[in-house]
Amino acid sequence: MMLRCVIVEDLSVAAEYLSKCCEKAGNIQVTAKFSNVADALSYLNENPVDLIFLDVEMPEATGFDLLDQLAYLPKVILTTSKPEYAYPAFEYKVVDFLKKPYTYQRFSEAIAKLSTDSPSIPTQTSPDHIFIKSDGKLIRLNLTDILFIESMGDYVKFVTADKKFISHHTIKNLEEKVPKQQFIRVHRSYIVNIARIDDIRENFIFIQGNEIPVSKSQKPEILKRLNIL
Missing domain, CATH: 2.40.50.1020 (LytTr DNA-binding domain)
Structure with a gap:
């Protein structure tokens, strides 16, 4: 099953590495990459995806702000260099927490935790x-x-x-x-x-x-x- 995902990451090097990991995995399609929350939120509310790779510290708004404002909740794998975000991350029921820098093996372990269940996406209800x-x-x-x-x-x-x-x-x-x-x-x-x-x-x-x-x-x-x- 091919999973549609977006990468929300303000560091271009980190976003590119993550994109290559997804390509290597073979079952993850990166539909878009964003370096800020506002653009990502606008896209996601119009284009539902299965998975978000999400950095926490972003320009002007955090990754948690994005999750608070989404009209639905896809699977989320958090990517950050700061371990102190681990506890709030799991309060958001994220699939996994990738601490930068991480290896492809660690990336694969996070992907393995993904359920085959479809995310709860309201396809018939327009946002208010x-x-x-x-x-x-x-x-x-x-x-x-x-x-x-x-x-x-x-x-x-x-x-x-x-x-x-x-x-x-x-x-x-x-x-x-x-x-x-x-x-x-x-x-x-x-x-x-x-x-x-x-x-x-x-x-x-x-x-x-x-x-x-x-x-x-x-x-x-x-x-x-x-x-x-």
């Missing part, structure tokens, strides 16, 4: 929240709280009822990531939460006093998505 990177922090946003998303070039602004968050994304990229049943792009610069629309007047949508332009090409699709009696 996202995490965005803003002001150097990972911030949780409940999807129902997002009123709309506005493009600001290479950045976007997430607008809720009482706050605004700036994050490094493009509107096109986000259009592919937010749940399509809940959000719709209404203009080249705006994605709105359909459930938060108050009214539509001519070529504008109004959400809690915010006036949002609607592209003529998008208006038929918007009207089709609304519950019009």
